[in-house]
Amino acid sequence: MTAARSIPVATRLPQVQEETGYPEHPPRMGFFTDTSVCIGCKACEVACKEWNLLPSDAPFELTGMSFDNTEQLSGSTWRHVAFIEQRKPVKAPDGAGDQGQGSGDQGSGDLRWLMASDVCKHCTDAACLDVCPTGSLFRTEFGTVVVQQDICNGCGYCVSACPYGVIDKREEDGRVFKCTLCYDRQVDGLTPACAKACPTESIQYGPVDELLQRAAARLQELRQDGVADARLYGHDPADGVRGNGAFFLLLDEPEVYGLPPAPKVTTRDLPSMWRHAAVAALTLACGIAAAFATARR
Amino acid sequence: MTEEFASYYNRRILKPPTWREVNIGGYLYLGGLAGASSVFAAGGQLTGRPALARVGKVAALAGITLSLVALVEDLGRPARFVNMLRTFKPTSPMNMGSWLLAAYAPLAGVSALCDLTGKLPLVGRAACYGAAVIGPAITTYTAVLVSDTAVPAWHEGHREMPFLFAGSATATAAGAALIATPRSENAPARRAAVLGAALELAAGRLMRRRIGMIAESYERGRAGSLLRAAEALALAGTAGALVAGRSRALALLSGAAFMAGSACLRLGVFSAGVASTEDPRYTVVPQRNRLSAASQDRDRQYA
Ligand code: SF4
């Protein structure tokens, strides 16, 4: 491989706490999940459930698709480890054979496993927060997005608004739940349970600007090693949600991991929606008025 | 346009709406019926058609009451409904809608009750005009409500959805008027019904043309059947309305067709939205197309 091109990565995410109106605040905190070192042990899933006292996802069923029997994030699962078994010829550009990257199985030609721990993205432009009619969802001083359980009335609007399919309703409870980035631990200066439990440092917690630098360096390193598929996801303040407080290093297209390739916060189009609705309302009023004006007795 | 796409074992990416179809589909329909009926009521009142005015007022009150019940019953914590009014939040159409309803429902109530009881006629007339001013917004804000989501079939249709809902609301309110008003007063309803149905059909067609492959979610399965029924009923209603001046029975049938068609339309739109969240194709393919269009733009720029 020729010398890896240097990959431009933004060095700063929007200071969302200032936009929210916090005069003083700690740095914006988040996760960098480096899936190239994930071993799929699910320690994060378990640690999250234990710390946050999340109920089980009954009934337990084997999906039969892979070692992933959790399937998706939900109101009672705030970390989800995806397992992808791929038949994909993964050759270095010089034809030297397997890349031997991360979780790949070096001995078996074109079979590789991808594992990735998914979580709420704590979007800079968070659709869930925008649409919440009660103000239950709010932006914390750490720049994260959290549900206030004593206010949520279970309207479910946030569920349909999230472009990542993260937040969900617990039917038996009636309210919605999602990752809080362990808000209760953060205020005591502790690392969130999942990052603490992760044995490979696939999940890294810290100020997002620092994490961005680490992510850029790791990407550079992998590209230099010939892992051409490596890419960052959710790190770009120019994307449809102005970047995520929780971003990822992936080894394939985002959709392979069940992530949307180009999500966009729905409220970006809201002014246009209101304009169209206003014109339509006028059309209705004029239409009915015209019907009266032209109707004979 | 590429149709091949990758996914995580073909699992959905988005969460389907937690809303129940009868409740929220019904809410969309009843809100439309109420809002447009208020406009008919004001028209009837203004042009001296008391029977038409009364039908509009009663339909508005019934529609808005039932729609509120449907909405509150759908909440995970119905007792906390009032939390919608603890803040004023323009980025949340549901919050704005709650304020609209809070302003509209009392007006619709006063207007209908004064008419039925004959008490406080001036207050009743004023409330009737007030409800008619807010009514059109009640019919189209629900389009913003569903479009302001990540649901592909709803969000991508956000330009046409308000017109679709306005047309459907006009047709159903006119339908109610056709059913319950004597022939001597139903001429405006006949005309408006035809206009409403035409708007509904045109907006629906335009939307499906513009949203590309996502239109399939409106054409297949349960949504497809409901929407085909809606179109057929709107056409049948229109045919009836054109000749309904001659017979009360025809007016009844035509009105019923409009109302049923509009209900099918709302339920069909609801189903299409749910279907579009359940298949990752509707999430991935349009986003991929958007990405490649953006990169082509960039290439052109630097070419
Ligand atoms: S990923 Fe979804 S739930 Fe998490 S902050 Fe973004 S919009 Fe909200």
Ligand code: SF4
């Ligand atoms: S379900 Fe709760 S958190 Fe979600 S939008 Fe409704 S009130 Fe807000």
